[in-house]
Amino acid sequence: MYVAVKGGERAIDAAxxxxxxxxxxxxxxPALDxxxxxxxxxxxxxRVMAEGSLYDxxxxxxxxxxxxxxxxxxIFLIRAYRTTLPRxxxxxxxxxxAMRVKRRISGTFKDIPGGQVLGPTFDYTHRLLDFRLMADGELPETSPAAADCQPLPAPxxxxxxxxxGLIEDAADDGNAPGDLTREPMELPAARALRLQALARGDEGFLLGLAYSTQRGYARNHAFVGELRIGHVDVEMQVPELGFSIQLGEIELTECETVNQFKGSRTEPAQFTRGYGLTLGQTERKALSMALVDRALRWQELGEDDQGAPAQDAEFVLSHCDNIQATGFLEHIKLPHxxxxxxxxELVRRLRADIPHAGAPDAGKEDAA
Incomplete structure (x- = not known):
């Protein structure tokens, strides 16, 4: 055993x-900086910041x-480093x-206060390879209009x-949210914890779930009420001072969806909300998060359970974390x-009790 361990160490060092x-x-x-x-x-x-839960x-x-x-x-490296930081x-x-937006669009209203700001996005580009980037590594010069654009606050x-009164109220329930980075998830989970899990969840997994809701698995027909990307101030209360001080600013992506809702026994006909908020410019993730958030709210809105994957909170929240999934998946590469x-040995003993089980061509000879 000792020899095997030492041999394994040498192999790992070589790897x-x-x-x-x-x-x-x-x-x-040249080395990449x-x-x-x-x-x-x-x-x-x-994406690494959003799913690693650390803005840096x-x-x-x-x-x-x-x-x-x-x-x-x-993302794994960032989360591991995050655990070493003091709280x-x-x-x-x-x-x-009060976000200073650099991108702000709405699929529900054409004219919105402050206007629609397309911002830096691939949405309106042709998906063609630009070989100029391979030739000289530079994009065409930025137009003066884009260069002079300054982030603006917008309601x-x-x-x-x-x-x-046409959409459900977004008022806070007043309860202090838990912290998934310090306490394990417990089901059933409140919406605040669900949103935390979705914000840390794998973008591809959430994208697939969100797509499934659009195709009928939860009947989640959504409009983008607003998608915005920009910077917000981060402030903290200092008890000794008696007021908040600004620590800095971070970039966020926020998405609010408007969903059809016919009403239920307890709720009038109105629109309902889906919500997504992530670190950095991660709009595909925020939009997917909003659709899945709305699908998970079927019970509190008095809707029927259609058995859709995106409606199953235990399934979604237990499998959306890519670090947990990676650890469980890749552990099978270790020696077993x-x-x-x-x-x-068990299979061999079972086959020994069945005539001709150990001879692949025995059946052909008997048939002959």
């Missing part, structure tokens, strides 16, 4: 060395570089209504529906020699 060489790539090429990753791969950085673009860029571009591995306090709720679009040998 680490090989990983280091593979990580660097061709030595005649974390500042380049942070600025030029901003959407990957945003520099550390997210470092994690992506260390993980060779494997975003789930980078000094809790910030005040951020005021997204929430759904407030107009709320004032007329003893377990397999036991099952192999």
């Amino acid at each position: 680490h060395d090989w990983l280091g060489r593979a990580h660097r790539g061709a030595p005649d090429q 974390t500042a380049q990753i942070r600025d030029q791969m901003a959407l990957a950085v945003a 673009p520099d550390l997210a860029a470092l994690a992506i570089k260390q993980a060779r571009g494997d975003l789930i591995e980078a 000094l306090g809790a910030s005040d709720p951020v005021q997204t209504g 929430h679009v759904l407030d107009f529906l709320n004032r007329d 020699y003893v377990d397999f040998q036991a099952e192999l």
